[in-house]
Amino acid sequence: MRETWVVGAASNRFGKMKETGREAATRVSLAAIESAGLAPKDIGYTFVSNCFGIAEHQAHVGPLINGGLGIPEVPSCTIESACSSSSAGLHEAFVHVAGGFVDAALVVGSEKLSHLDTLAATSYFATAADYSFETKNGATFPGLYATLASAYIAAYRTTPEMFGAIAVKNHANAARNPHAHFQKEISMETYLHSPIIASPLRLYDCCPFSDGAAAIVVAAKEFVKTPRSEPLVVRASARAGAITEMQDRTDLLGLPSTRTAAAKAFRQAHMEPKDIDFAEVHDCFTIAEALALEDLGFFPRGGGARAALDGLTTRDGKLPVNSSGGLKAKGHPVSATGVSQVVEVFEQFNGLAKGREVPRTQTALTHNVGATGGSCSVHIFSRR
Amino acid sequence: MSSENLPAAPHTIEEWVHSYEQGGPLRGFRCPECGLLTATWNLACPRCGQVGLLEHALGSAGKVVAFTVLTVPGDEFLNDAPYAYVVVELDGGGRITGWMPSVRTVEGLTIGERVRFVPSYKPGVQFSREAEARDSGKVA
Numbered sequence: 001m002r003e004t005w006v007v008g009a010a011s012n013r014f015g016k017m018k019e020t021g022r023e024a025a026t027r028v029s030l031a032a033i034e035s036a037g038l039a040p041k042d043i044g045y046t047f048v049s050n051c052f053g054i055a056e057h058q059a060h061v062g063p064l065i066n067g068g069l070g071i072p073e074v075p076s077c078t079i080e081s082a083c084s085s086s087s088a089g090l091h092e093a094f095v096h097v098a099g100g101f102v103d104a105a106l107v108v109g110s111e112k113l114s115h116l117d118t119l120a121a122t123s124y125f126a127t128a129a130d131y132s133f134e135t136k137n138g139a140t141f142p143g144l145y146a147t148l149a150s151a152y153i154a155a156y157r158t159t160p161e162m163f164g165a166i167a168v169k170n171h172a173n174a175a176r177n178p179h180a181h182f183q184k185e186i187s188m189e190t191y192l193h194s195p196i197i198a199s200p201l202r203l204y205d206c207c208p209f210s211d212g213a214a215a216i217v218v219a220a221k222e223f224v225k226t227p228r229s230e231p232l233v234v235r236a237s238a239r240a241g242a243i244t245e246m247q248d249r250t251d252l253l254g255l256p257s258t259r260t261a262a263a264k265a266f267r268q269a270h271m272e273p274k275d276i277d278f279a280e281v282h283d284c285f286t287i288a289e290a291l292a293l294e295d296l297g298f299f300p301r302g303g304g305a306r307a308a309l310d311g312l313t314t315r316d317g318k319l320p321v322n323s324s325g326g327l328k329a330k331g332h333p334v335s336a337t338g339v340s341q342v343v344e345v346f347e348q349f350n351g352l353a354k355g356r357e358v359p360r361t362q363t364a365l366t367h368n369v370g371a372t373g374g375s376c377s378v379h380i381f382s383r384r
Numbered sequence: 385m386s387s388e389n390l391p392a393a394p395h396t397i398e399e400w401v402h403s404y405e406q407g408g409p410l411r412g413f414r415c416p417e418c419g420l421l422t423a424t425w426n427l428a429c430p431r432c433g434q435v436g437l438l439e440h441a442l443g444s445a446g447k448v449v450a451f452t453v454l455t456v457p458g459d460e461f462l463n464d465a466p467y468a469y470v471v472v473e474l475d476g477g478g479r480i481t482g483w484m485p486s487v488r489t490v491e492g493l494t495i496g497e498r499v500r501f502v503p504s505y506k507p508g509v510q511f512s513r514e515a516e517a518r519d520s521g522k523v524a
Binding site for chain 1: 397400401422423424425430449450451452453454455456457458459460461462464467469471479480481482483490495507508509
């Protein structure tokens with residue numbers, strides 16, 4: 001395998017886009033390619049994620065993006081893995097570049113749902129669950145994570161303040177991230193007084209519906225030679241699957257696909273959880289951050305929820321988690337999320353995360369979950 | 385292989401839906417190798433990989449292992465919120481998810497509480513608290 005780097009990255013501001021998902025994807029793609037000091041003609045393959053493009057009456061958006069970049073002859077394909085779509089795209093790009101099939105690949109994710117009402121957007125999100133055995137029985141996306149939260153709270157006797165501290169921390173980070181949907185801090189009081197969406201989840205436990213687009217360029221070390229920015233060396237690119245349906249899981253206190261992908265990733269990287277300086281984890285709901293920290297091996301079972309309250313995952317903590325604001329506050333434009341986590345690592349490595357710097361940036365981990373854990377990607381990066 | 389000879393499960397998803405729409409018993413599958421019981425349509429066992437599952441009638445009552453009360457509903461349940469979404473451990477084995485229109489607050493249900501499948505003209509697998517189902521006479 002060839003040593004593979006992330007050499008360029010770009011994101012727009014998450015929230016509400018006036019432009020189409022296709023325009024946003026094309027713009028962040030060109031910005032990512034230019035940040036790498038490359039030109040579109042250097043790209044050998046484009047991996048696009050746009051889960052809910054059909055909500056914009058658009059499938060097969062890859063050729064449109066490549067056309068917009070002046071490289072219509074370059075192959076593209078759409079990678080769909082629910083909320084982990086664009087990290088799946090990164091994995092495909094890694095396989096192509098490390099395997100020597102292409103020298104440089106573009107990975108881009110874009111999503112636009114803000115033109116829909118909450119009910120329609122909720123319905124689109126719910127399509128990532130099992131329609132026949134979950135959605136038709138009344139499940140929504142918050143409902144499924146709330147069900148996991150109910151099992152977690154019953155098992156570990158947690159307090160609302162533990163989950164509140166996760167929300168407060170991620171909002172504080174997002175307030176310092178110009179890409180974030182919510183650029184304002186919230187207080188514990190605001191969290192505790194927010195309405196229940198799906199018990200025990202309150203409004204401020206939930207990520208927002210966001211529009212957004214993000215792109216990265218993945219290239220072989222030997223192709224880039226002298227990178228314009230500090231590249232991220234891809235030390236591990238691992239994915240895993242697991243049973244989707246909650247009714248068939250024997251253990252509701254974690255996501256098995258995270259555990260499997262993490263084990264693979266740490267093995268690939270010859271690293272352990274203690275070797276990671278900071279992490280971007282999949283916090284679509286605060287309970288998801290708690291589960292991720294345990295499943296990734298950073299904290300013991302039952303210890304994930306209290307990590308934020310204990311100050312262990314703040315930017316100055318033992319393991320800074322979601323310095324970008326996470327899905328919770330940076331926002332969750334489904335198909336852009338996985339790539340945007342890598343954008344945060346790129347900005348931290350290159351001193352571009354002004355006002356939200358983490359103290360140590362030799363290594364980083366990104367963790368991106370598809371729906372309620374049917375899919376999961378874990379990537380580990382280091383400096384050269 | 386001709387399309388007529390493609391592998392088939394003992395029942396289809398449509399037949400599963402009919403099983404609860406018509407009042408049960410809830411149709412499920414049993415793995416002949418490891419004994420897993422599941423309501424989910426599969427050709428092979430999701431636990432041990434054994435191909436070829438057997439038809440199995442699942443139990444109609446059980447206990448709640450996890451639940452939420454939804455105030456923002458799914459689009460097929462617009463007029464039903466708030467309601468509970470539950471994961472139920474069925475008597476005789478196997479877990480199933482369903483919904484409970486009679487549970488409208490989080491205080492209205494506890495983990496471990498006994499519930500029973502009730503036939504309904506509404507969509508989805510519907511449960512009631514066991515005592516409630518008995519009183520209404522709507523027992524599957």
